[in-house]
Amino acid sequence: MAISEPTAVFSIRDDKDQEIKQVMQLVYGALEEKGYNGKTVTLGIRPEDLHDDEAYLAASPKSVIDATIRVYEMLGAEVYLHFDYEGATMTARVDSRTTARTGDTVTFAFDAEKIHVFDKETEKTITN
Numbered sequence: 001m002a003i004s005e006p007t008a009v010f011s012i013r014d015d016k017d018q019e020i021k022q023v024m025q026l027v028y029g030a031l032e033e034k035g036y037n038g039k040t041v042t043l044g045i046r047p048e049d050l051h052d053d054e055a056y057l058a059a060s061p062k063s064v065i066d067a068t069i070r071v072y073e074m075l076g077a078e079v080y081l082h083f084d085y086e087g088a089t090m091t092a093r094v095d096s097r098t099t100a101r102t103g104d105t106v107t108f109a110f111d112a113e114k115i116h117v118f119d120k121e122t123e124k125t126i127t128n
Helices: 018-023 025-033 054-059
Strands: 007-012 041-045 064-074 078-085 088-095 105-110 116-119 125-127
Touching: 025 116, 025 125, 054 105
Parallel strands: none
Antiparallel strands: 007 041, 041 116, 064 078, 064 105, 078 088, 116 125
């Protein structure tokens, strides 16, 4: 099974994205320890770590985002939903039984433990 490339989520700065910082307290703590406080980093998350199913949404209320689907891509047993969030193009890999279609606004929850953080300037991995 091929592993998909991380999908860029958004940049986090000291003055922005307060809710996301709360969700990722451990990651943010690691960033502070490594001297990234006040610096812009890039977050990435793989498509399989974004979820649209009700059970996951209910279990992860602090890691929820809403987005409008630009492309619905049926791949047999799974569907790729392409959308934009905070200026970044993202892809979610969801179950083929999803009711989401192109043009729909969908609520997604992500697994904060699966977020990858990269140095914006060097593109080196900070945490994963």
